Amino acid sequence: xxxxxxLAKVEEETMRKQVMAVLIATAGLMHLPGARAQAQAxxxxxxxxxxxWVATDGRQAILRGTNLGNWLINEFWMMELDxxxxxxxxxxxxxxxxxxxxxxxxxxLFKVFRDNWITARDWDLMQRHGLNVVRLPFIHSVIEDExxxxxxxxxAWRYLDEAIDQAEKRxxxxxxxxxxxxxxxxxxxxxxxxxxxAYWSVPDNQARTVWLWRQVAQRxxxxxxVAGYSVLNEPWGTDPDTMAASVRKLYQAIRAVDPDHVIILxxxxxNGIDSYGKPADHGMQNVAxxxxxxxGHFGWGKPGLKVHRDWLTCxxxxxxxxxxxxxxxxxxxxxxxxxxMQPWAMMGLELGGQVxxxxxxxxxxxGWAATAWSWKVITRQGGQGDGKWGFVTNAASxxxxxxxxxxxxxxxxxxxxxxxxxxxxPYELHQPLLRWLTTSTPRDIRxxxxx
Numbered sequence: 001x002x003x004x005x006x007l008a009k010v011e012e013e014t015m016r017k018q019v020m021a022v023l024i025a026t027a028g029l030m031h032l033p034g035a036r037a038q039a040q041a042x043x044x045x046x047x048x049x050x051x052x053w054v055a056t057d058g059r060q061a062i063l064r065g066t067n068l069g070n071w072l073i074n075e076f077w078m079m080e081l082d083x084x085x086x087x088x089x090x091x092x093x094x095x096x097x098x099x100x101x102x103x104x105x106x107x108x109l110f111k112v113f114r115d116n117w118i119t120a121r122d123w124d125l126m127q128r129h130g131l132n133v134v135r136l137p138f139i140h141s142v143i144e145d146e147x148x149x150x151x152x153x154x155x156a157w158r159y160l161d162e163a164i165d166q167a168e169k170r171x172x173x174x175x176x177x178x179x180x181x182x183x184x185x186x187x188x189x190x191x192x193x194x195x196x197x198a199y200w201s202v203p204d205n206q207a208r209t210v211w212l213w214r215q216v217a218q219r220x221x222x223x224x225x226v227a228g229y230s231v232l233n234e235p236w237g238t239d240p241d242t243m244a245a246s247v248r249k250l251y252q253a254i255r256a257v258d259p260d261h262v263i264i265l266x267x268x269x270x271n272g273i274d275s276y277g278k279p280a281d282h283g284m285q286n287v288a289x290x291x292x293x294x295x296g297h298f299g300w301g302k303p304g305l306k307v308h309r310d311w312l313t314c315x316x317x318x319x320x321x322x323x324x325x326x327x328x329x330x331x332x333x334x335x336x337x338x339x340x341m342q343p344w345a346m347m348g349l350e351l352g353g354q355v356x357x358x359x360x361x362x363x364x365x366x367g368w369a370a371t372a373w374s375w376k377v378i379t380r381q382g383g384q385g386d387g388k389w390g391f392v393t394n395a396a397s398x399x400x401x402x403x404x405x406x407x408x409x410x411x412x413x414x415x416x417x418x419x420x421x422x423x424x425x426p427y428e429l430h431q432p433l434l435r436w437l438t439t440s441t442p443r444d445i446r447x448x449x450x451x
Contacts, residue, residue: 040171045224047286048262048335052367053227062364063173063227065133066126066391067340069374071117072138072159073179075190078389079402080379082189086408090139090180091193096407097415103147105412112416114159116423120166122375122392125429127170129391130438133227134172135339135371136163137179139192140212144182149204150211157219164225173227175264175371176216177339182208186237197237206246210253217258227369228262229254230290230339240268240275247276251284260286264337267291278332288369289329292340293320296347303346305450308355312362312445326366338363338370344433345389351450352387353432357443364442378402378422384430391433395426 044056053061069078074090076082087093097106126134142159145151160176167174180192183205187197199205213231220226231250235243243266251263265287267273273289276282293311294300301307309315314323329336343359344352356372363370377389383396394400405418436443 040169043168043171043173043224045260046173046227046262047260048288050333051329051335053262053288053335053369060367061369062367063133063369063371064360064364065131065135065172065371066129066375067135067137067177067371067373068118068163068376069137070376071114072136072142073190073192078374078377081402081405084404084406086406089189089192089194091196093407100408101412109412109416109419113419113422116420117376118163119423121423121427123166123170125392125427126172126375128438129434132172133175133369133371134163134167134375135175135177135230136160137177137233139180140178140182140209141180143215144208144212149182149208152215156215160216160219164220164223168225173225175227175230175337175339175369176220177230177233178209178212179233181205181232181235182212184237185232185235188234188236191233191237199235200238200242200246206249210249213250213254214257217254217261221258221260226261228264228288228337230264230266230337232266233339234269234292235266236269240271243268244275248282248284251287262335263287264290264339273328273332276332279334288335288337289332290337290339291325292373293338294340294342297342297345305347305351305355305445305448308343308359309445309448312358322362322366336366336368338368340373341370342373342389344372344430345387348386349384349430349432351448353430353434353436354443354448355445356433357436357439358445358448360437361442362445378425380404382428384428387430390430392427392429395428397426400426400428 046053046055046061048054053063055061069075074093076085076088082088087096094106097109138160143153143156145153164174179190181199183198183202184191184193184196185199187195199209213229216229231247231254235246247265254263263286265273265276265279267289268275272291279287295307295311296303310319311321314321325336341359344356347355360370374390376392378394379388380402381396382394382400384393394402403418405414407415
């Protein structure tokens, strides 16, 4: 990425006052930490003005929340089933269940899974954590009939409608995130089919994605609780310029039916957002850029205080910092969405909770929306340990532990029982994370010390 000179560091007290001023000013748009929101009237639609997210009444909206990973597109590491279950991505599981039980039974079992992975218990706990936005990753086949391309499933809107309704009852927004497009937009397992990457090589897959977004935009064009459309998750299976050109086509398709919602433009792993240029120069309005900064993971240092402090306080050098991104976004006059981040895992519970709060508060200072990955991550033995990737995990108790399973040989009854157990297994919360997210005092990364 380009390198920019660091901006002057913000003094600790100034930062504290800035964040508190924004939180107080937007009290009607978010749950102040510790608040208990009640069912309310429809949420006001959001839009972007320059680098800010703004509500219809002109107030700046500070969005902080989580992803609902593994619900509407599977990632088997989030259930610790990627190495022992005989499958490593959703396409493999679909193929195994089709071969063993037939398509109709596969569809029924997936419904059992989806009806139990996220339930009212999860929505209540998200509210308890003071979150006010969820990013909803989904695979295209949740909406499009995979056997009849460009045809809506009979239950196409079941889960998206449910998520938006449940969120809005609790004063929370939803970002709709196409995590797995037709053909898969990358080689990674989280696009649905690892190694496929046929979104780019088969033009019809791109045409089907244009069709899909038109259906989504038509359905939700008047729904204020939808914060925006994240049009393509991590589309890294092609070069940055081809990615940007494809995203511009998706923008045009959505704008043809929905003039009002924020359209979120994904960055690339190679050059971030540089291939887009200034969106306004290309006729794109009411947009935000999306990136997934993961200090401490994926080759960016190791989990710990230092890597987060350097990122959040704009340490000198060539490494990326929030100051460099702030300058870049101001130059492009465009808002920002940190669609994925993980500021607490594997750092110890108390330190992780503090760093997470400091991360959210720093992003609030810059006016960026942010959703952590991910809400719920469970393991065979359960328990938070030194900090799992989830706000919640399964309890380290006999009732919380996951049984071993091989989808290629396990009885259908055992598979169904496993899927149903996800809705009732006891949870273990990351208690320091909950405490730090729901205190009324913002946290400055410079005030935090290793435990």
